[in-house]
């Protein structure tokens with residue numbers, strides 16, 4: 001029997017051709033993964049963050065994730081690495097982050113594919129936050145507040161338009177006003193009234209749904225006070241460190257997360273607030289349980305909901321698994337050898 005091992009290399013162009021920017025595909029996969037997580041069908045390791053400034057929560061970092069999916073639909077293992085430097089867009093005209101995934105055969109652990117994950121990572125993040133809105137926002141929400149208009153917010157916008165049907169006004173703030181203008185132009189086909197505003201407060205204080213998706217804010221730089229949170233609203237804290245701890249505790253009365261095992265990830269707000277003794281984990285609803293009807297994110301129109309996504313590797317791997325199979329059917333990518341015969345030292 002041949003012992004040669006070939007690995008498929010899929011570039012960003014290849015994965016896009018195979019459907020990586022299809023928000024419906026990603027929505028489908030993320031929804032399944034959120035359920036599989038609480039059904040025990042996924043082993044998702046804690047997220048490791050290697051930072052340039054040696055601090056937890058630093059914004060210049062490499063995120064390293066891994067998971068094994070053992071579900072009725074797929075059995076696959078994967079590792080994702082995602083380096084980020086907030087200076088990249090301005091300094092080098094390059095994306096803040098880039099992602100690579102390695103897919104491994106479930107039985108042997110041998111690699112089958114190395115692929116670009118940047119597009120899938122952005123979209124799965126947008127979809128993750130929008131699923132929070134689906135279950136946590138008032139369905140008749142009309143005003144959206146947007147802070148930060150980079151790739152991840154574009155992904156949030158795409159996914160939000162699938163789940164929220166009554167949006168009429170979008171107030172958009174970015175520290176770079178041209179970015180906000182460009183964002184409004186990109187999404188004008190949705191038919192909302194877009195207003196570029198001059199501050200975070202103007203964008204979110206009157207919003208029914210707020211997405212805060214900035215870059216460069218890390219542990220210790222939190223700045224959003226309680227006064228900017230409207231009663232009855234839903235807030236997706238996608239960039240994680242913008243809200244002051246006292247705001248999270250006092251301005252909101254319902255809290256959610258994308259995966260409950262992540263509550264104790266060091267350096268993230270829930271973990272730090274629990275450590276400080278100002279918050280308790282049994283107040284947090286996990287989206288998979290909400291989807292299964294075992295819990296609720298919103299219980300009344302007056303609830304004010306804070307939703308944190310910490311980023312689930314299995315959402316990338318389940319989507320990339322589909323992309324990998326489509327790419328093979330389409331004859332995309334390049335095969336390279338890991339070895340012709342395994343060597344032993």
Ligand SMILES: NC(=O)c1ccc[n+]([C@@H]2O[C@H](COP(=O)([O-])OP(=O)(O)OC[C@H]3O[C@@H](n4cnc5c(N)ncnc54)[C@H](O)[C@@H]3O)[C@@H](O)[C@H]2O)c1
Nearest residue numbers: 096125148149150151152174175179214215239309310311
């Ligand atoms: N929760 C998750 O699972 C998850 C996953 C991936 C990325 N993220 C986070 O999403 C954020 C956005 O990522 P991106 O790739 O779109 O970043 P990006 O740097 O490409 O874009 C960010 C945008 O926000 C603007 N901005 C930066 N600071 C701002 C501020 N204080 N107020 C208003 N606007 C501001 C920038 O001008 C830019 O237009 C990052 O913080 C990243 O860590 C979260």
